[in-house]
Amino acid sequence: EAGVAQSPRYKIIEKRQSVAFWCNPISGHATLYWYQQILGQGPKLLIQFQNNGVVDDSQLPKDRFSAERLKGVDSTLKIQPAKLEDSAVYLCASSLDRVGTEAFFGQGTRLTVV
Amino acid sequence: AQSVTQPDIHITVSEGASLELRCNYSYGATPYLFWYVQSPGQGLQLLLKYFSGDTLVQGIKGFEAEFKRSQSSFNLRKPSVHWSDAAEYFCAVADTSGTYKYIFGTGTRLKVLA
Numbered sequence: 019e020a021g022v023a024q025s026p027r028y029k030i031i032e033k034r035q036s037v038a039f040w041c042n043p044i045s046g047h048a049t050l051y052w053y054q055q056i057l058g059q060g061p062k063l064l065i066q067f068q069n070n071g072v073v074d075d076s077q078l079p080k081d082r083f084s085a086e087r088l089k090g091v092d093s094t095l096k097i098q099p100a101k102l103e104d105s106a107v108y109l110c111a112s113s114l115d116r117v118g119t120e121a122f123f124g125q126g127t128r129l130t131v132v
Numbered sequence: 133a134q135s136v137t138q139p140d141i142h143i144t145v146s147e148g149a150s151l152e153l154r155c156n157y158s159y160g161a162t163p164y165l166f167w168y169v170q171s172p173g174q175g176l177q178l179l180l181k182y183f184s185g186d187t188l189v190q191g192i193k194g195f196e197a198e199f200k201r202s203q204s205s206f207n208l209r210k211p212s213v214h215w216s217d218a219a220e221y222f223c224a225v226a227d228t229s230g231t232y233k234y235i236f237g238t239g240t241r242l243k244v245l246a
Binding site: 022049051053058059060061062063066068073074109111113115120121122123124125126 | 136181233235
């Protein structure tokens with residue numbers, strides 16, 4: 019079974035530029051999550067999709083971050099414009115939404131804003 | 133609201149020694165509980181999970197965890213640590229009301245001395 023795929027693995031941009039991350043979840047997983055992990059901290063949930071719909075985006079900085087999930091499968095997370103404090107690893111995860119299952123994580127995209 | 137506390141930011145043990153990583157959670161009902169491990173530059177890998185039943189759960193790589201409802205704890209243990217166990221460990225709680233929202237602790241970084 020293929021895992022959660024993310025690209026790119028690394029990205030360096032200047033502040034005020036824009037950037038986009040892509041995630042392909044495990045086939046059949048209804049729920050997709052984007053987490054932000056700042057160095058030395060635990061992952062923080064940015065947005066959670068169930069199929070096409072948003073379940074939770076309470077911690078997404080909506081003035082600069084946006085996310086979409088096309089046809090309930092792939093997802094993109096965009097930052098525009100980026101700030102220095104956005105430097106972090108962005109993790110995508112997916113789950114089956116069934117009792118007894120867990121979230122599976124991709125390897126993440128490390129973003130550095132200079 | 134859900135929350136997870138990992139009181140130890142760093143732990144250092146000698147190879148072959150026993151290990152216990154602490155996790156306390158806050159949740160109104162019986163939660164789903166997880167321990168994940170993250171090696172440098174890698175995504176999160178599931179070590180074990182608890183949903184119901186036996187409060188002592190076994191995981192991969194020789195790890196186990198015990199759910200104690202009275203203490204709102206889910207501590208991770210290993211009888212004999214190997215140098216390859218050096219990594220960051222995250223405790224997580226997932227909502228059981230149907231949203232499957234995962235909240236992570238801040239992590240415990242484990243260092244193993246040869």
